[in-house]
Amino acid sequence: MSGVSDLVQVLDDWGQSPVGQTLGQARDHLRGRLPVLLALGALGFVGAFPFTSDVVQWLIADERLPEGVRIIVTTPVEFLLLQVRLAADVALALVFALLAFDLFRAAARASTPAMQDAVAAARGKVNLGAVLVLVLSAAALAVAGLLYASTGLVPLLLDYLTRDAQTVGLSTDWRLMAYVGFLVRLHLASAVGFQAPLITLAVLRGGLVERATLVAHRRHVWFGCVIMGAFVSPPDPLSLFLVALPVVLLFEVGLMVDRLLGVPRASA
Secondary structure, three states, X not given: OHHHHHHHHHHHHHHHOHHHHHHHHHHHHHXXXXXXXXXXXXXXXHHHHHHHHHHHHHHOOHHHOOOOOEEEOOOOOHHHHHHHHHHHHHHHHHHHHHHHHHHHHHHHHOOOHHHHHHHHHHOOOOOHHHHHHHHHHHHHHHHHHHHHHHHHHHHHHHHHHHHHHHOXXXXXXXXXXXXXXXXXXHHHHHHHHOOHHHHHHHHHHOOOOOHHHHHHOHHHHHHHHHHHHXXXXXXXXXXXXXXXXXXXXXXXXXXXXXXXHOOOHHHO
């Protein structure tokens, strides 16, 4: 029973932490934006579906498969279901992009009086230079995440999992749906996870959470990174480590950059 009590206490601490409170606010925001998110997701799904067959052919090319691996289809509708799944992933990516925009817009408006005064003085003017830097930074981090997944994470995991099965005499025939879904999850998780510095800076520079408070509860952020890694990686320690570690390190990079930038000028 003590173990259950400890788990309940950890979850309660998580809910009372700044991260937990922020997630509660995000839930309320999602309810208000649901119609727009659904419309954007539907548009992304319809637009992406015609291109999914080409994507599948590229993913299962021989040069991208470990030695001795074959890709098989076990049901008549498996390829069609895979196309639906890929189109849905594109739709989810667009929804996430809109939510990320909402986050940075909230950070720009902020909750601190000094930041609110600065926004009011601007009278709705947009700093195009800052927006350009933000967009380019997000794109660069996403590309870095995709490169990490395609050149390091995915080949290493595929080789590890293939050798692990072949050493006990198992044939390595992988289902098309499972294989492509595995690749998409890891690439998407890497592209999203590499946004950790921007998200950290948005939360801190926007005054949504005080730096001292976030630092004091950083273990909750680490725990969240591990949970994310558990959802997208195979159930083994190596995969979990390779997925979660870069996100944790980039979160710490965000904290370091915030320290180098110092106190926001508007609040000085």
